[in-house]
Amino acid sequence: MNDPVDLTPLRTALETDDLDGYLIDADASDSDQRYVSGFTAPDPYQTLVTQDGVHLLVSGLEYGRAESEAAADSVSRLSGYDYHEHRAKHGPYGGKLHTLAAFLADHDVEFVAVPRSFPTGTADGLREQGLTVTVESEGIIEEIRATKTPWEVNQIRATQQANEAAMATAERLIASAEINDDGLVLDGTPLTSERVKEEIEVTLLRHGCGLDETIVACAADGADPHDRGSGQLTANDLIVIDIFPQDKETGYFGDMTRTFVRGEPSEEMTRRYEVTQEAYEAGLEAVEPGVTGEAVHDVVCDVIEDAGYETLRSDPTAETGFIHSTGHGVGLAVHEEPRVSPSGGELEPGHVISIEPGLYDPAVGGVRIEDLVVVTEDGYENLTEYRVGLEPVAE
Template structure:
């Protein structure tokens, strides 16, 4: 059960009666606050306890069984049909919500930064005070993981490593054709074929993903290029896998860079530098340090080697051109930030460390582990070996 003491403090400091979310459970704040997974939008009210309101009866029984809410109600419980007759279908919704809030003595609500404007306007028209929570208090609360959440990430990372092994096995078993492309089972080995192997392996381990990165050569020089087409010997291949556990909804994240055959001297040099940058970042990772401190440690390594970073040149298009890492949990990118704007790190923060170097003439190198900040440092969840040549 999450600790909502910080949300209680927020409501008290803003003199609001409750916190309201109107979204489906793909909104991670909704899922976290409600403790319920539903594909259609519903309303969650937190006033020290959690109350759910559904437009229809479809999810009503399951919500009573599965959610951690104190109460579960439907529009019909607030005379929705009569309100439709009196006010029309659109206005009736705001009347239902107002009655729902009134039943808990709630006259004012805070809402997350992204909140339906129609819902806010409708409640204001019914006399409810609606205040935007521009800081995203629940998102901030989610950044500090419970022991249970940490285990969820750890389990997702185990599946992630199995999928990385399956991908590396494909690359290892491939042969180099005369034209320099990789071949496997008599066919050209493509980015798409490796992604398929990754996805199938993750499904077998209870995880899934919408996209993954298998990018070779110049494609790998763009940090978010998903990669496509034939894979080539002698060029770095970035594999960045970020699955989500289908049961717990928690993510993991890991990147490795491989080269089939002999890499260039520059690729080897960049790989060694990136290993050193990752080590420097972990050396800086501890409670009380800031995300900016960790990011600076990476920039120090690259800049000392004469390579550009966004810290040394905010217009740089090659070199180290992204932040050092990010939080991971219900979202693949969430707080805290390991970047120039990164705030103080706390025990329970789950973060990636992912330095990298990029240049279309050379390719890309990135190595990424995932770890949790602890009371006395950190614990790295990642057990997967680092190697360049396969």
């Protein structure tokens, strides 16, 4: 079980703004919902945070499981607030809105804050029943989520271990491939980006993780950080592999990138790899509490600019060089707070961040090296145990 979540900053904000509660209406694919409720369900349910606790409203179908699993001080079911009567009078949707209003009244909530993503249908439906609904636009929950409990760090570490197995699968395939005129070939058939991705996903699945997308991008494809890659992998070209799986059980993500060349890298490829590795090491060394994400990003940019490459810092319109930020928080979402970018604030113990410098040019290809680390009291701990090296090894 997760450690209890500390919602003090949210409660302080509610008090300051004279609000009675904070309401989430979403299914568990919403990271804030999952985090605050400590519960997952495929259909929307409601989580209310008040000064005195966290209160869930769920369907009868989910009630038993919510009672035993949710990190809530109370769990109510729709029928506990006369859902069937409301439904008979107002239809299924209107009935739910009236049931929700009764649940809020029961918790003395009249002025309620909601996240930006809160459904307008629910907000307007509550307003029609006399409640005051205001949007909380600071993203307080996301800010709370940025600092991980030791339990959360362990979940992320576990996902990252599955990720290491998946990366090893990909590296082995590339190292084992033969080279013919068209590119890489394995067991007599072309080794494509799609084939490597499939084996990555099977490995993750065998470790209890899933993914929506993964990047295996060769040559010019890899020079666009958002290209997922496709087609046969080619020899003597940079291959960027970026894997960000999610544990199916806990919901926590991992994130790692390595870059390989099967065959002979050009001198420029090797140089870019070395510069990226230097920037990655400098970035890691800069991570400690009190340092800002911006400062870490600056250290990385310094290394890259000193080597003669462009960054978005040296030229905001750059299309080659280091054209993204240094990193981002990872947790129940693959991109979350804090940022390791020009807008990144102070790092704190418990922040889990990626450090992922890269160098891109369609004429050369892409290089990116990425680890996931947790900020500790006096520096950082690397949650990633995977060799850095341009040449793929089959072992």
